[in-house]
Amino acid sequence: MMQYARPKKPSTWQHFCILLRKDLRREFRTREMLTSMGLYALLVIIVFGAALALTARDIDIVSMGGGLIWVLIVFTSLLGLGRSFSYEKDQGCIEGVLLVPMDRSVIFLAKAVANMLFMLVVEVIAVPLFYFFFMTGSETSSTFLWIIAPLVLGTIGMAGIGTMLSTITMHTRAADVMLAVLFVPIIFPLLYACTTATTASILGSVAWMDYYVIPLVIAAGFDIIMLLVCWVLYDFVISS
Numbered sequence: 001m002m003q004y005a006r007p008k009k010p011s012t013w014q015h016f017c018i019l020l021r022k023d024l025r026r027e028f029r030t031r032e033m034l035t036s037m038g039l040y041a042l043l044v045i046i047v048f049g050a051a052l053a054l055t056a057r058d059i060d061i062v063s064m065g066g067g068l069i070w071v072l073i074v075f076t077s078l079l080g081l082g083r084s085f086s087y088e089k090d091q092g093c094i095e096g097v098l099l100v101p102m103d104r105s106v107i108f109l110a111k112a113v114a115n116m117l118f119m120l121v122v123e124v125i126a127v128p129l130f131y132f133f134f135m136t137g138s139e140t141s142s143t144f145l146w147i148i149a150p151l152v153l154g155t156i157g158m159a160g161i162g163t164m165l166s167t168i169t170m171h172t173r174a175a176d177v178m179l180a181v182l183f184v185p186i187i188f189p190l191l192y193a194c195t196t197a198t199t200a201s202i203l204g205s206v207a208w209m210d211y212y213v214i215p216l217v218i219a220a221g222f223d224i225i226m227l228l229v230c231w232v233l234y235d236f237v238i239s240s
């Protein structure tokens with residue numbers, strides 16, 4: 001009698017790749033999140049331009065550049081993170097994903113990586129636009145490109161925390177409002193550290209260790225701690 005071998009159970013890495021590929025394929029087919037985040041970033045830049053148009057001569061835009069960049073990133077990210085589980089919620093796909101016998105933390109990791117990639121794509125477009133509209137006429141430091149490090153660290157932390165909070169608020173009323181209320185206070189230490197490092201990069205601060213290196217270390221430590229907490233608690237959060 002012919003015996004059939006049991007199909008091999010997919011590994012954790014294969015589960016992660018399948019979930020990540022699902023999110024990327026759906027987004028690049030519909031472009032809903034990237035388009036909405038990109039347009040929102042452009043609108044925020046226009047609002048900045050209208051607000052600063054009459055006061056540009058009285059204030060130093062360069063010294064405010066780090067803070068304005070992170071205002072742009074935070075508000076744009078909130079829009080994308082709020083929609084990260086919209087497809088799974090509307091189509092009932094999350095129940096099907098939960099039926100798969102796999103570690104629930106893999107769902108968090110795949111969704112967080114997808115959100116991080118979408119946020120980075122929008123930042124690659126939005127930050128140069130901000131520089132073009134507000135800082136081309138001002139003198140910036142030679143260390144301007146060092147803003148890449150705080151941008152990456154900040155994006156990693158916000159994607160992980162935002163994915164966790166988006167899962168928590170997925171089935172609540174006024175989910176977008178609840179996400180913002182929870183998101184901003186939790187990321188405040190990360191936001192403060194990344195804004196300090198970004199401003200130091202733009203201005204070329206003399207106290208390089210105090211205003212760039214130490215904030216980056218704080219941001220990296222915050223990312224590691226919060227991502228580990230999210231990883232450990234995600235099974236309980238998504239199953240409850």
